[in-house]
Amino acid sequence: MASVEGQRSFYAAALAALRFVEARRPTKRRFGPDADATWTAFRGDLGSSARIDLLLRDADAQWPGSFGARLPYGLGALAADEPFGAAWVPLDDVDAEELWRRVVAGPAPSSVRDALTRAAEAWGITLSPFDLGPIGAADKLVVVGPSAIAAAIDAFSRGTDLDWNDQVFAVATSPAHRQLAILGAALVNASKATRLVNTDGPSTQVPRGARLVASADASASDRSTAERVTQG
Numbered sequence: 001m002a003s004v005e006g007q008r009s010f011y012a013a014a015l016a017a018l019r020f021v022e023a024r025r026p027t028k029r030r031f032g033p034d035a036d037a038t039w040t041a042f043r044g045d046l047g048s049s050a051r052i053d054l055l056l057r058d059a060d061a062q063w064p065g066s067f068g069a070r071l072p073y074g075l076g077a078l079a080a081d082e083p084f085g086a087a088w089v090p091l092d093d094v095d096a097e098e099l100w101r102r103v104v105a106g107p108a109p110s111s112v113r114d115a116l117t118r119a120a121e122a123w124g125i126t127l128s129p130f131d132l133g134p135i136g137a138a139d140k141l142v143v144v145g146p147s148a149i150a151a152a153i154d155a156f157s158r159g160t161d162l163d164w165n166d167q168v169f170a171v172a173t174s175p176a177h178r179q180l181a182i183l184g185a186a187l188v189n190a191s192k193a194t195r196l197v198n199t200d201g202p203s204t205q206v207p208r209g210a211r212l213v214a215s216a217d218a219s220a221s222d223r224s225t226a227e228r229v230t231q232g
Contacts, residue, residue, distance in 0.1 A: 006175055008099065011052060011091060012122035014067050015103045017183045018059050020115035023108035030055055031104060047093035048100045057083055063186035065193025072179040074198070112157040112187050116150040119183055123176035130215050137161045140210035142197070144171040144226040145218030146180050152213065153184035165192040169206050171226040173198040173219065197229060198222075206230065 019031060028034040039051055060067040060083040068083020069075060078085045091099065109115035120127050130151040135141070143152045149170055156164045170181035178196060185194045197206065212230040214223050 007089070007091060008095060009123045010069060010072060010175065010179060011056075011096075011099055012103070013119035013179055013183070014056055014059075015052065015099070016109060016118035016122060017115050017186060018055065018067065019103065020109040020112070021059070021063070021186050021189075030058075031108075047096065049090045049093045049096035052096055052100060053084065053090050059186070063190070066182050066184075066186035071182045071193065071196060072175040074178075080193075113150070113154050115187060116153060116180065116183075119180060120146055120150065120176075123179075125176060125180075125217070128215065128217065132213055135159065135162060135167075137163070137167075140167055140169070140207050141213050142169045142171060142206055142210045142226050142230050143181075143213045144222045145215030146177055147217050148213050148215035149177065149181050149184065151215070153187050156184070157188045164188045164190045165195070169195050169197055169210065169229075171197045171218075171222045171229070173222055173225075177219075177222070197225065 022030045026032075029038065043051070056067040061081070064081070065071055069088055070078045070083055070085065075085055075088070084090075090096070109118055117127055125146050127150050128147045130147045132141075132148070132151050132155055135155060141152060143149050149172065152168055156162045156168065164185060168184075170178075170184075172178040172181045178198075181196060182194045184190075185192065195205065206229040210230050212226055214226055218226070
């Protein structure tokens, strides 16, 4: 199970992305005065930890696989529609309240790139500029490294003829890199989860001819896996 520090990073990154997608198409049920009033009427004895988990469960249902812990932490025994599972230990209410206040204190991320930057910073990752090159609707990409993953998410969020679920395979093993990749589905408003390949994962799911896109901040093992799956 995740370390406490890892869990704090996970929650901070997830909420940063959720603030962006909510600001993009406001529902008024997640953040803001209406959401606060609804929570106050509903909460009973529940604290901020429960509020955050309920929000992420709701968001994970809307953007499957994007906001839960199942994919970042490799909780493979869970059903595809279960984001956390019974073994997951949420933040305690003191940490959750501190995180919630910090997240809602400032403005929501103003762009996909801003949301990605904040999510990466939650894990102590600094994203570097990365040039993907031209991307066509028929291209298949194997992306590895947080900067490459972020650049792909940003590009696909702006490409009207591009399909995140069909064209992108993210090689990511650490929870930080995996979470950044899965948030991509929500940030580009995709209907299916990001397709992940880790260092122990099968390579048959990656089609022949897929182009390797690797940034310098990729781990050595992830880059090796990405090279292997793109070479067939």
